[in-house]
Amino acid sequence: MDVMARIDELVELGRTGDAEEARSRLVELWGDAEIQSDPLARCTLAHHAADLQPEIVDELAWDLRALEAADEITAERIGAHHASLDVAAFYPSLHLNLGEDYRRLRDAAGALTTSNVLAPVSTPFPTTATGA
Template sequence: MTERQDEATDDPMMARIGQVIMLHHGGDREEARDRFLALWSEIGEHGDPLHRCTLAHFMADAQDDPGDELAWDLRALSAAEELTDDRLAAHHASLAVRAFYPSLHLNLAADYEKLGRHEAARSHLHRVRATIGALADDSYGDGIRAAADRMGERLGDPRPGE
């Protein structure tokens, strides 16, 4: 998922989620987790899929336990599956749902790798590779592609043709 903020519409919940993301990036994982949980309780399990996807995606990164990280990444993927391009365009005109999937599946592959579940990790790595064409040729896309290549090396599953 991207963190682009230019051309974004005014969405108070996304702004609040963004503030917690900055807190987490500033190093306060515990406070970030607490605030993410408070926002999650406001959004609810069936709230706006964009809010749920974004919050869960970043909440996963704030977890210390790999099982908890996996649970949040699965929530992010589930919410992305409910997200429409129309809803996403209402937030930010340059984003497309299909571009979320490489990052979401890469995170799940990493979670499963941490848990020693290598077949599940490889399965999600294959999903990354199947969706990676949705990414732009920019630093974000390059980073996801490079991370997928490193994951493939660790899992003994290089890109086809290598």
Template sequence: MTEQQEHTAEDAMMTRIGQAVMLHHGGDREEAQDRFLGLWGEIGEDGDPLHRCTLAHYMADTQLDPSDELAWDLRALSAADELTGARLTDARLTEHHGSLAVRGFYPSLHLNLAADYVKLGRPEAARNHLRRARGAVGALEDDGYGRGIKQAISRLEGEVGEGSEEE
């Protein structure tokens, strides 16, 4: 496959993941989950870490069982860690959205893991991920998304008794 063909295939996968996300946001959790599973089968456990991170991050949101949600969120974090070591990753991400950078994934990924651990009655694990989320917020833009993640971190910190001087 030529570099151009690989690039087009990557864009197509991100588009397909986005379509499943829209189904979920539109209220069709089961169809979104089915599509995510099909896409996961195409990507594979060792496939492109950007695709795995993105898909697992959104697949977690479709789970009804907190243990399953945790498993998908852990897959997303693992794939993000692989992305961190990849060359030209941020340049590739900006092709999808101008402000994306791998380091900007971590506040949300750790926030999601903290929320999973709260659901599972594991407050110390939740606090650990909240500290990691809080430590990574400097990578977020000062926009609606960044402020929303920071507010969500603060809310969850209040729930589990993990305070912060920062906002």
């Protein structure tokens, strides 16, 4: 089974109610050499592992790992996984997760920094159904 399929399997395990087992197995998988050599796999694993953390400080640590890994993903790697993906599309979600982590930790400076990173990539909604 390829590494992304292994991650998907554990994410599904977490979604179907065994979050503790999924969390434990994702942590174990994190140490795998194949995961560590692939920034897309690291980003994906960390992003999903964050959602399974019972403590916000642990969630923040995983969200930071996901962002760090995203910065290393090449266009070639993401294209090899799926031709329609662009790593730039990952950043709003990654930064929103960090902003929420900082908000829950009552770290206004961290939340503001994350918000400032997101501001340039935000696209306003059209004012009418036709966009006019």
